[in-house]
Amino acid sequence: MTVLLRGQQASRLRVGGDEAPARAELRRQIGRLERELSALIAEGFGRVAIDGAVAGSSPAPRVLGLGELERVRDELAERVGEARRALAERSSFEAANRELLRGLIESPERHKWVRVSRADVGEPGCGAWHSLPRLGPIGMLMGWWRVKVSSGCPLAGRLAAVEREGLAAGPSGVCA
Numbered sequence: 001m002t003v004l005l006r007g008q009q010a011s012r013l014r015v016g017g018d019e020a021p022a023r024a025e026l027r028r029q030i031g032r033l034e035r036e037l038s039a040l041i042a043e044g045f046g047r048v049a050i051d052g053a054v055a056g057s058s059p060a061p062r063v064l065g066l067g068e069l070e071r072v073r074d075e076l077a078e079r080v081g082e083a084r085r086a087l088a089e090r091s092s093f094e095a096a097n098r099e100l101l102r103g104l105i106e107s108p109e110r111h112k113w114v115r116v117s118r119a120d121v122g123e124p125g126c127g128a129w130h131s132l133p134r135l136g137p138i139g140m141l142m143g144w145w146r147v148k149v150s151s152g153c154p155l156a157g158r159l160a161a162v163e164r165e166g167l168a169a170g171p172s173g174v175c176a
Helices: 002-017 019-043 066-106 136-142 155-169
Strands: 115-117 128-133 145-150
Touching (some): 128 136
Antiparallel strands (some): 115 128
């Protein structure tokens, strides 16, 4: 009798045993897609907003079935594709702006009033290049154009000056 019971238990285990290689392969694919998505998020950090949030399928922990693993894999593959497209679009936008900046620097008179920021060409910081007339309206009438380069964010310096003025003014706001 014990031999028959062991045989039934073994046959039950064999039915689910065929899923083990499929589960392992799906988990491997999910892991590869997660690594790829995280690399794309890191590559686009500060330039492109890529959704990296993972939605839970259940409020309680459990082992996912083959169908659920396939759904997770397919969603990850779709998100990786979207991230690649967003990065490719941003890269082409930055390349076009680098060409525009090259032309702006070479001949500012052909790019009147054009402004290209550092973010537009994929560089960190908050500076910009701006085509402006030299000597204001006189330069505009004479065709004297130049490229003015902004050195960056003046905000930090302004805030420090405001804080110093506030300390010198005292609590009532009036200088003593």
